[in-house]
Every structure is written in C-alpha cells, then in structure tokens.
Amino acid sequence: MPRRSLWKGSFVDAFLYELKNQKDQLANRKVWSRRSSILPEFLNSTVRIYNGKHFVRCKVTEEKVGHKFGEFALTRKRRPMGATKGAPKGKK
DSSP: OOOOOTTTOOOOOHHHHHHTTOHHHHTTEEEOOTTSBOOGGGTTOEEEEEOSSSEEEEEOOGGGTTSBGGGGSOOSOOOOTTOOSSOOOOOO
C-alpha cells in the first residue's frame, strides 16, 4: 500500500488537530473521521469512533499510534461460516 509522503505528514482532521493539545477534551469524544491518523498526543484517551451505525468505544494505546481510526471500528458484522437462516438446500 502506498504511504503518504513524509513532507506532507500524517492526515488529521481539523477538529482533532485542535484537540490534540487539550487532552482532557479528547476523553470520551465522538470521532466521525475514520480517515484521520492517530497521533501520539491521543495516548491513554478513550474515543468513540463512528462505524456508520453506532459509535464503537476505543482506548488509544501505544500500538495504535500511526494507524487510522477506522481500522478499529469494524463496519461489517462477522458471521460464522455455514450459518444460514433459511431451510437447508438439498436434493428433491
């Protein structure tokens, strides 16, 4: 996957960029920007990331720095393989 060039820096939406210096305001904050990168200033804070339907609570740890917010709020439900709702398909 191509990376963003170093001279541009990582992408962070404007409202998150303003909040990075005010750590106490980021606690339990709703984030709609799934494309924004997680900065080191967001460490040890809890954010709620919008997945298109609900807000998913996520605690920012050191391992998550540099990734995007959207990676931690899945948008699709996982279903076990072979689980069907209708009648089983078989020979007549």
